[in-house]
Amino acid sequence: MDTAVAKTRSSWWNGGRSPFNVSYGKLMMWYFLMSDSFTFGAFLISYGTIRFSLNSWVDHNYVFNKFPFTGEANLPLAFVSLMTFILIFSSVTMVLAVHEGHRMNRKGVEKWMILTILGGLAFLSCQAWEWTHLITSRHEVLVDGAIQYWGTTTSHNPWGPQVLYNGHLVATPGPVAFGGYFFGITGFHGFHVFSGVVINVIMLIKTSRGDFDKRGHYEMIEKAGLYWHFVDLVWVFVFLCFYLI
Amino acid sequence: MSAITTTHEAGAGHGAAQVKRIWKAFWILLVITIIELILGLTIYFIDKQANPSETMIHFLKGVIIILSLAKAFYIISIFMHMGDEIRNFIMSVAIPATLFIWFIFAFLFDGNSFKNLRNTDAGSHPAIENVQPHTVPVIKEGEKN
Numbered sequence: 340m341d342t343a344v345a346k347t348r349s350s351w352w353n354g355g356r357s358p359f360n361v362s363y364g365k366l367m368m369w370y371f372l373m374s375d376s377f378t379f380g381a382f383l384i385s386y387g388t389i390r391f392s393l394n395s396w397v398d399h400n401y402v403f404n405k406f407p408f409t410g411e412a413n414l415p416l417a418f419v420s421l422m423t424f425i426l427i428f429s430s431v432t433m434v435l436a437v438h439e440g441h442r443m444n445r446k447g448v449e450k451w452m453i454l455t456i457l458g459g460l461a462f463l464s465c466q467a468w469e470w471t472h473l474i475t476s477r478h479e480v481l482v483d484g485a486i487q488y489w490g491t492t493t494s495h496n497p498w499g500p501q502v503l504y505n506g507h508l509v510a511t512p513g514p515v516a517f518g519g520y521f522f523g524i525t526g527f528h529g530f531h532v533f534s535g536v537v538i539n540v541i542m543l544i545k546t547s548r549g550d551f552d553k554r555g556h557y558e559m560i561e562k563a564g565l566y567w568h569f570v571d572l573v574w575v576f577v578f579l580c581f582y583l584i
Numbered sequence: 585m586s587a588i589t590t591t592h593e594a595g596a597g598h599g600a601a602q603v604k605r606i607w608k609a610f611w612i613l614l615v616i617t618i619i620e621l622i623l624g625l626t627i628y629f630i631d632k633q634a635n636p637s638e639t640m641i642h643f644l645k646g647v648i649i650i651l652s653l654a655k656a657f658y659i660i661s662i663f664m665h666m667g668d669e670i671r672n673f674i675m676s677v678a679i680p681a682t683l684f685i686w687f688i689f690a691f692l693f694d695g696n697s698f699k700n701l702r703n704t705d706a707g708s709h710p711a712i713e714n715v716q717p718h719t720v721p722v723i724k725e726g727e728k729n
Contacts (some may be wrong), residue, residue, distance in 0.1 A: 431663075572659045
């Protein structure tokens with residue numbers, strides 16, 4: 340009796356089966372994502388360190404307060420919440436594609452994969468608009484006693500502390516690190532979204548060719564799904580660190 | 585391959601129950617995000633007042649961080665099916681991730697220390713007042729940076 344129990348308990352490690360009950364590919368995808376999370380974590384923690392080390396930072400509610408087609412309206416958090424909803428929604432369509440894959444339903448996988456790809460493209464378009472807006476819009480900055488007009492780039496930050504100049508408040512140059520961290524980290528995340536879209540397109544093509552039906556399982560959709568959810572997971576923290584706190 | 589049981593579906597079955605679970609996780613994520621946005625806007629309006637309460641802002645930011653961790657948990661556990669894997673595997677991912685706790689505390693304290701050194705003469709660098717501001721190139725309206 341005792342030996343029987345011991346045998347059942349240690350059977351995961353007795354050989355002949357995966358001790359983690361996952362396939363090699365999925366296990367390695369998880370470990371890749373773990374290493375990738377350390378890359379993103381290192382970027383975000385470095386951003387936090389620099390932000391803690393400076394006496395002033397930018398006020399995100401004034402930097403990110405524009406929405407397409409609304410002109411100069413002051414709408415803090417509006418556009419980034421749209422981007423967040425798009426990404427959450429594309430995450431749920433992805434997990435539904437994985438679910439249809441478990442049921443070996445090719446049509447269902449195709450439908451949800453197309454919606455996921457559209458969500459990814461919508462997110463990338465939003466990011467393109469936001470970057471363009473930040474880089475090309477001009478803001479008054481008081482530099483060395485004269486007014487200049489700056490965009491937000493990796494070398495210019497027009498969002499520093501405000502001072503009185505000729506009777507009205509004008510911003511002074513803010514920490515240059517802001518542009519570098521913002522464009523660096525959202526760019527690295529955007530690149531992950533882009534490669535996720537490419538992977539999803541490949542998976543959609545393979546699905547519609549019937550490759551996974553021939554193989555007998557849709558595990559590739561699951562692995563692409565893990566990557567896609569990870570992109571959403573990283574966005575939770577990018578959203579937190581740049582737009583909320 | 586044949587030895588691997590698809591534990592994901594075993595608990596909830598292949599049908600409507602699993603789909604229901606997915607949509608439930610979606611609504612939870614959506615509601616948490618909306619609460620975060622409301623708190624974010626609350627911070628914005630507190631900040632606009634004449635005497636913003638620093639303590640209140642720090643408290644709200646703390647709540648937002650906890651809500652974000654809850655979102656991360658739902659994404660990993662439900663969407664990535666980690667909650668349905670076996671314990672050994674979960675631990676092989678979760679234990680290395682606890683390094684982040686040390687990471688965050690160590691580096692934020694370091695940043696705070698940089699700030700103290702920057703603002704006093706305690707460090708090897710002169711205090712900020714003595715540093716010459718570097719000249720920046722002149723940019724007129726309409727020019728590219």
